[in-house]
Amino acid sequence: MTTTPPAPVASVDHAKLVARMRAIVGTDNVLTAAADMAAYECDGFTIAKTKPNVVVFPTTTEHIVGIVKACNEMGVSFLARGAGTSLAGGCVLVGGGVMIALARMKRILEVNARDRYAVVEPGVVNVWLTNTLKPLGLHYAPDPSSQGACTIGGNVATNSGGPHTLKYGVTVNHILGVELVLPDGRVVTCGGPTEDAPGYDLVGTIVGSEGTFGVVSKVWVRLTKNPEAYRTLLGVFETIDDATNTISDIIGAGIVPAALELLDKTMLSAVEAAFKFGFPLDAEAVVIMEVDGLTAGLQEEADRIEGIAKANKAREVRKANTEAERMALWKARKQAFGTIGRLGYPSYCTQDGVVPRTKLPEIMRHIQATAKKYNLGICNVFHAGDGNVHPILMFDERDPLQVKAVLEASHDILSECIKLGGSVTGEHGIGVEKIDFMPLMFTADDLHYMVRLRTAFNPDGRCSPGKMLPTAGGCAEPSSFVGQTKPGRRAAV
Amino acid sequence: MTTTPPAPVASVDHAKLVARMRAIVGTDNVLTAAADMAAYECDGFTIAKTKPNVVVFPTTTEHIVGIVKACNEMGVSFLARGAGTSLAGGCVLVGGGVMIALARMKRILEVNARDRYAVVEPGVVNVWLTNTLKPLGLHYAPDPSSQGACTIGGNVATNSGGPHTLKYGVTVNHILGVELVLPDGRVVTCGGPTEDAPGYDLVGTIVGSEGTFGVVSKVWVRLTKNPEAYRTLLGVFETIDDATNTISDIIGAGIVPAALELLDKTMLSAVEAAFKFGFPLDAEAVVIMEVDGLTAGLQEEADRIEGIAKANKAREVRKANTEAERMALWKARKQAFGTIGRLGYPSYCTQDGVVPRTKLPEIMRHIQATAKKYNLGICNVFHAGDGNVHPILMFDERDPLQVKAVLEASHDILSECIKLGGSVTGEHGIGVEKIDFMPLMFTADDLHYMVRLRTAFNPDGRCSPGKMLPTAGGCAEPSSFVGQTKPGRRAAV
Numbered sequence: 011m012t013t014t015p016p017a018p019v020a021s022v023d024h025a026k027l028v029a030r031m032r033a034i035v036g037t038d039n040v041l042t043a044a045a046d047m048a049a050y051e052c053d054g055f056t057i058a059k060t061k062p063n064v065v066v067f068p069t070t071t072e073h074i075v076g077i078v079k080a081c082n083e084m085g086v087s088f089l090a091r092g093a094g095t096s097l098a099g100g101c102v103l104v105g106g107g108v109m110i111a112l113a114r115m116k117r118i119l120e121v122n123a124r125d126r127y128a129v130v131e132p133g134v135v136n137v138w139l140t141n142t143l144k145p146l147g148l149h150y151a152p153d154p155s156s157q158g159a160c161t162i163g164g165n166v167a168t169n170s171g172g173p174h175t176l177k178y179g180v181t182v183n184h185i186l187g188v189e190l191v192l193p194d195g196r197v198v199t200c201g202g203p204t205e206d207a208p209g210y211d212l213v214g215t216i217v218g219s220e221g222t223f224g225v226v227s228k229v230w231v232r233l234t235k236n237p238e239a240y241r242t243l244l245g246v247f248e249t250i251d252d253a254t255n256t257i258s259d260i261i262g263a264g265i266v267p268a269a270l271e272l273l274d275k276t277m278l279s280a281v282e283a284a285f286k287f288g289f290p291l292d293a294e295a296v297v298i299m300e301v302d303g304l305t306a307g308l309q310e311e312a313d314r315i316e317g318i319a320k321a322n323k324a325r326e327v328r329k330a331n332t333e334a335e336r337m338a339l340w341k342a343r344k345q346a347f348g349t350i351g352r353l354g355y356p357s358y359c360t361q362d363g364v365v366p367r368t369k370l371p372e373i374m375r376h377i378q379a380t381a382k383k384y385n386l387g388i389c390n391v392f393h394a395g396d397g398n399v400h401p402i403l404m405f406d407e408r409d410p411l412q413v414k415a416v417l418e419a420s421h422d423i424l425s426e427c428i429k430l431g432g433s434v435t436g437e438h439g440i441g442v443e444k445i446d447f448m449p450l451m452f453t454a455d456d457l458h459y460m461v462r463l464r465t466a467f468n469p470d471g472r473c474s475p476g477k478m479l480p481t482a483g484g485c486a487e488p489s490s491f492v493g494q495t496k497p498g499r500r501a502a503v
Numbered sequence: 504m505t506t507t508p509p510a511p512v513a514s515v516d517h518a519k520l521v522a523r524m525r526a527i528v529g530t531d532n533v534l535t536a537a538a539d540m541a542a543y544e545c546d547g548f549t550i551a552k553t554k555p556n557v558v559v560f561p562t563t564t565e566h567i568v569g570i571v572k573a574c575n576e577m578g579v580s581f582l583a584r585g586a587g588t589s590l591a592g593g594c595v596l597v598g599g600g601v602m603i604a605l606a607r608m609k610r611i612l613e614v615n616a617r618d619r620y621a622v623v624e625p626g627v628v629n630v631w632l633t634n635t636l637k638p639l640g641l642h643y644a645p646d647p648s649s650q651g652a653c654t655i656g657g658n659v660a661t662n663s664g665g666p667h668t669l670k671y672g673v674t675v676n677h678i679l680g681v682e683l684v685l686p687d688g689r690v691v692t693c694g695g696p697t698e699d700a701p702g703y704d705l706v707g708t709i710v711g712s713e714g715t716f717g718v719v720s721k722v723w724v725r726l727t728k729n730p731e732a733y734r735t736l737l738g739v740f741e742t743i744d745d746a747t748n749t750i751s752d753i754i755g756a757g758i759v760p761a762a763l764e765l766l767d768k769t770m771l772s773a774v775e776a777a778f779k780f781g782f783p784l785d786a787e788a789v790v791i792m793e794v795d796g797l798t799a800g801l802q803e804e805a806d807r808i809e810g811i812a813k814a815n816k817a818r819e820v821r822k823a824n825t826e827a828e829r830m831a832l833w834k835a836r837k838q839a840f841g842t843i844g845r846l847g848y849p850s851y852c853t854q855d856g857v858v859p860r861t862k863l864p865e866i867m868r869h870i871q872a873t874a875k876k877y878n879l880g881i882c883n884v885f886h887a888g889d890g891n892v893h894p895i896l897m898f899d900e901r902d903p904l905q906v907k908a909v910l911e912a913s914h915d916i917l918s919e920c921i922k923l924g925g926s927v928t929g930e931h932g933i934g935v936e937k938i939d940f941m942p943l944m945f946t947a948d949d950l951h952y953m954v955r956l957r958t959a960f961n962p963d964g965r966c967s968p969g970k971m972l973p974t975a976g977g978c979a980e981p982s983s984f985v986g987q988t989k990p991g992r993r994a995a996v
Contacts, residue, residue: 207944219704
């Protein structure tokens with residue numbers, strides 16, 4: 011079985027397509043000028059770009075239904091987009107078509123504190139929801155580094171994680187239900203506020219399916235009670251090995267920290283240049299180590315963590331003694347990507363691999379060796395507790411040789427993740443970037459059934475074309491998407 | 504779209520079918536005598552029974568592949584079965600065919616304490632796994648009342664819950680991956696020990712799909728650390744309303760108990776007759792209330808729960824002061840079904856409905872009214888913290904009028920659950936029993952896509968026929984399965 015290729019869009023009557031879209035959502039909710047649409051050509055994986063034919067901003071489910079039906083009638087592909095902060099080309103509209111930008115569907119429709127759920131439109135920005143919940147002592151747990159910009163809808167598409175994934179799980183653990191406009195324009199509701207509905211559990215399948223099952227138009231999310239207290243520590247280490255061994259030992263001791271985040275020396279120098287937090291610039295790594303929960307017993311846990319870090323030769327263990335100090339540590343972590351410009355490279359590519367936690371020392375050594383081999387700058391800031399590495403490959407996108415080196419080095423690192431028993435994505439998704447890895451991770455039978463599953467929802471392949479699963483013939487050629495894209499400007503993470 | 508009807512089995516060459524099965528698994532692993540196969544005609548929902556043509560016991564994945572391929576070649580339906588403790592006819596082989604009994608695939612293949620997972624065959628009994636893990640301070644969290652008999656494979660098929668679901672979640676929250684023999688005999692692996700694998704998350708779809716996507720041949724389960732301590736209380740109440748209001752208030756106060764289990768007066772009298780625990784026989788309800796976690800802070804939580812119960816007019820709040828006292832309370836809860844015989848009815852039917860927690864007083868009043876209306880004995884023991892009621896309808900199956908009354912009363916109660924915003928199953932599944940309710944809970948479009956999804960896995964409907972989704976024409980007629988079954992003996996829960 012092969013994937014149906016996306017419908018060719020070049021042959022579409024552009025004026026007619028634009029008129030249909032304007033009739034559905036109104037003229038103000040349609041972009042057609044090349045300059046206006048430039049921001050919609052790519053996501054944070056700027057190496058892959060394609061131009062949409064038109065960008066439309068629905069504000070209701072009925073708008074989405076109208077758009078999808080019109081696309082089907084005209085044989086045009088379509089793709090939903092949140093804030094475009096994804097990092098693997100998940101919102102690149104392969105082959106062109108209608109970009110359904112959900113940024114204007116941004117209402118929080120209901121907050122039910124008693125039954126611990128909220129209902130939101132897909133364009134609600136992740137942190138808005140948590141800010142809204144503050145007076146209730148609740149929050150929405152998944153907190154990607156991009157949470158100030160990324161949307162709940164985008165989080166659903168990629169099954170986003172974040173620093174607190176270690177204790178609280180990824181997006182799928184916090185989604186109770188979705189309203190989904192199917193690729194044929196039917197609207198279905200999967201799950202909802204009642205737990206464990208009968209029938210097939212489609213929610214778990216839809217979350218992380220990168221838009222290939224339809225357009226999510228409404229989301230029921232689980233709300234989490236704010237912890238009574240936190241203890242946040244910063245371990246300072248002379249070697250990466252000491253840092254990663256500390257992480258394994260903490261988990262091995264039966265402690266479930268809220269977060270264990272590692273920043274390496276290069277990353278620290280950029281953060282320090284930007285914020286002047288007073289991080290040690292001669293340490294090889296620091297680890298932000300947080301526990302949360304009831305006040306009672308929490309200090310003991312923090313003390314045990316400190317002991318484990320010192321047993322692994324931590325030079326120093328600093329403590330956030332105030333909420334302001336805690337916030338400074340988290341700012342350093344979450345704004346780290348924004349400081350990379352300080353390191354003097356015009357572009358960067360954030361990779362996303364997973365290894366069993368105990369293999370962190372090995373993968374970190376491999377990343378360092380890969381940087382040398384390809385003569386690339388690589389810094390690291392990542393969810394160490396999950397074994398989820400994020401090497402950041404820095405380069406100049408005007409130099410085709412450097413672009414090639416980034417792609418090859420990424421391939422090297424991700425292949426090593428597979429070899430160590432891990433995978434090629436922890437949270438960024440497959441997008442267009444990693445499609446070629448799928449046959450390395452799955453058997454032909456596994457992929458066959460994923461394609462059959464997609465076909466059940468998306469028989470024409472018109473919805474989110476060219477995502478997740480390799481098309482026939484393409485899977486054997488590494489980086490087959492590069493031919494249809496051009497190098498980008500700068501990652502906006 | 505309609506469901507393909509299961510292949511007719513009467514026309515199959517029985518001798519040839521038996522010979523093929525014996526060739527695959529050996530003569531000792533095939534049952535053909537009617538007396539031997541009697542136990543395989545039904546599960547705990549004894550009202551629905553059908554005879555399999557043959558019962559086979561594979562001991563390897565390759566055996567399952569061989570059986571499935573032979574069934575396809577001969578046009579025979581097949582169904583996997585664990586311990587047969589399900590309660591909605593999930594392991595009734597509608598239309599006959601090959602019963603794949605997994606009880607002899609019972610090895611625990613790996614226990615990895617450091618990475619907190621185990622790999623088991625589907626026939627491993629739930630409690631064996633937890634018993635094996637005891638020396639490691641770990642356990643497998645989902646604990647159905649039938650955990651002494653039910654299998655992990657059966658738990659996966661029905662997405663089983665249990666008393667501790669309230670805090671720890673249902674089966675799907677504890678399954679990391681499965682090996683699945685697809686209905687065409689291909690073997691795929693979904694998920695595994697690494698969290699958040701790329702590709703579609705089929706694990707969440709397969710868990711709870713009642714065998715309609717294939718036969719699970721291996722399971723990766725998550726292991727949970729044993730809590731450091733417990734506090735187990737028994738609230739004694741004069742009215743059901745006081746008991747259920749206590750439950751709502753505990754959750755509303757932000758406490759997440761490990762369990763909140765209600766037993767009503769009739770149930771208590773049976774338990775007391777069997778075990779003589781000293782339960783008060785004049786109270787309308789008792790609630791087992793348990794918190795667990797770190798010792799620090801736990802007593803405070805227990806005290807708050809006691810305060811909430813007393814504020815809701817609890818006559819008394821007893822405390823389990825020793826592990827033996829705690830075990831006695833849990834024995835009362837988990838063995839409750841086994842004591843129903845004391846109430847003087849030859850049969851019973853355990854229903855399974857869900858309502859929002861705050862609607863518990865209303866559904867309990869409706870259940871009492873229904874008992875009167877149909878002149879049926881009904882007792883109650885259930886997962887009150889989840890809003891998951893289990894009215895137990897007691898009857899004499901030799902009286903067709905009583906059987907009819909049980910079916911109609913069940914329909915009444917479950918319809919009321921839907922009306923109150925709940926659903927018709929919390930954990931027992933749809934099986935053959937509740938197929939007619941699916942069109943009441945889902946739109947035609949929702950059902951259409953569930954059928955499409957099933958068809959992607961199971962195009963001929965030969966695997967687990969007649970489950971989960973209504974067949975064309977049958978959905979409008981309540982209890983359409985009764986025609987093809989006959990009343991049973993006694994529920995073995």
